[in-house]
Amino acid sequence: MALAGASAVLPPSMARAESIWDMFARNRVLREADPAGASAAAQALIETTEPILSYDTAYNLQLAISQYEPFVAAGGWEDVPREVYGLRLGNDREGVIALKRRLMSSGDMPFAERVDNIVDQVTDAAIRTFQARHGLRLTGEVDEATFYAMAVPASTRLNQLYLNLQRVTNMAPNLSERYVVVNIPAATIEAVEGGYVVQRHTAVVGRVERATPILASKVHQINFNPYWHVPKSIIRNDLIKYMNEDPEYLTKFRIHIYDGKGQEISPTQINWQTDEAVNYMFRQEPGAENSMGHCKINFHNPYDVYLHDTPTKSLFGENARFHSSGCVRVEGVNQLVTWLLRDNGWDLSRVDSTFASNERIDEALKNPVPIHTTYITAWANRQGTVSFRDDVYQFDAQGKVAFEA
Structure with missing residues (x-):
């Protein structure tokens, strides 16, 4: 989503015993919440008809950069404390206010002057929106993957926007009327x-x-x-190991072995304690x-x-x-x-x-x-929703923007 621009300045949470009024408030939150509806709304923000790779993506990335730059210059969002880990709908404990500040600062939650210690339906919806933007399962819980995504500094996210603007700009001129895009991250x-x-x-x-x-x-x-013709790399790295663990593996998965003359041979004719198997062709039946x-x-x-x-x-x-x-x-x-x-x-x-x-x-x-x-780890759509993914192959860390086609 569009960046809010600055973190809310809110009082720190304080540990306290739960009163009967707190219990009533939590039960009301649980009763009135609509997790399925919140997930659907979050999914709708990212499942638009706009491609990840297009000229429009480059323009939308420029708009996102214009929002992130002043925010990062002002210090970005604050670090999330460990207390937010595991928080979910209905929780009332230390860390909730910090969680809300974090979600407001990234635009996932509407800004509010005052917030309390309970994960209400608005917070639940904001967590799901954050998860949708980062390609995570929409659980509504600050689970491990969500926690670590929240811990990424705003400056890192801005750098991702810079790198991916260059990548998209490099690739967009090569696009045609009809195409398939596999986005690896x-x-x-x-x-x-x-x-x-x-x-x-x-x-x-x-x-x-x-x-x-x-x-x-x-x-x-x-x-x-x-048919599946097993690549030699998989024979060497996987198949030999599987056969040592289970001599019936090839039979179970209907994989046949052929020699250089096209003659089928038995698995018992191969010494599986060596790399001999890579000299043969392995074919799995349809x-x-x-x-x-x-x-x-x-x-x-x-x-x-x-x-x-x-x-x-x-x-x-x-x-x-x-x-x-x-x-x-x-x-x-x-x-x-x-x-x-x-x-x-x-x-x-x-x-x-x-x-x-x-x-x-x-x-x-x-x-x-x-x-x-x-390899696109950040993109945006015209609704202002900005999505990020992990730098799984470390191309962002290398500053890599051009790839050999």
Whole structure:
């Protein structure tokens, strides 16, 4: 949200015993609160049709910078005390006033001259707004991820705005009428058309040691119900370990081994105490347990990365979705595939039925769609909502604004 401009000057909280009036006040707060409504309102602030990557984003970032600069020059927001950790709706204890000051100073909570020690419905809504802007689960609780996001100094946030303005400005001239953006720090995907987001998807991207690369390419093909050819890096770093832990691992996950002549061999023919396995080809059969799920979205690149479905849907509900080996897993991938294959005459019903059939089909796009994997840790929309994400790959810390496509 738009920055309030200065922290409220409020008296410190004081420890005190709870009176019967305090208990009545807390019960009233709990009774009258609408957490679901507060979450929906917070989500609406960020789920606009404006792309993370566009010319408009650059303009909105400039506006955000103009708000943050004088605020940071005045000292920024105060540090959050440990007492705010764990606070949630109905709590009445030391730290609440400091929490409210923090939420007011970042514009998540309306300014008030006087506040009390209770986390009321206004404070609960403000916590959820803060969480939405930082890509966190909307719990309404100052949990670990929320606490650490609140502890980031305003000066650091301003520096993120500077860096990302340069990144967006560098990339915007290369955008077309229709494109896909994978924003790695946010672990999200946007399908953009005519300057508007028509689809937004939660994603799982590469962990730090196996980072998703920054690139620009074009989606040219969809593989339905693909085989998965296990990369040598995964054979070496993961598969050998799994087989030592469970000799039936390959059988359970329908992974077959082939030698250089294309002949299938048995897992018992390999010495799993060595790296011998990397000399063979490992192929997983199509199906629900396939590591790529029901589809693979291909675009030319030198890193052998792609977008794909996944059988592990639970990861999409996490705060930090950095688990892959460089490729990108897509929630609701059937909708994205339908959008990509629109000019091929595919609709959602056909995509879903093809998924369910387990039939192997390779469909080339009649009109390849540009795709950009990017690193944007701060952006803003025209409503004044400013979003931030963690510098997971430390590109902000390096001051990196240009990337090789």
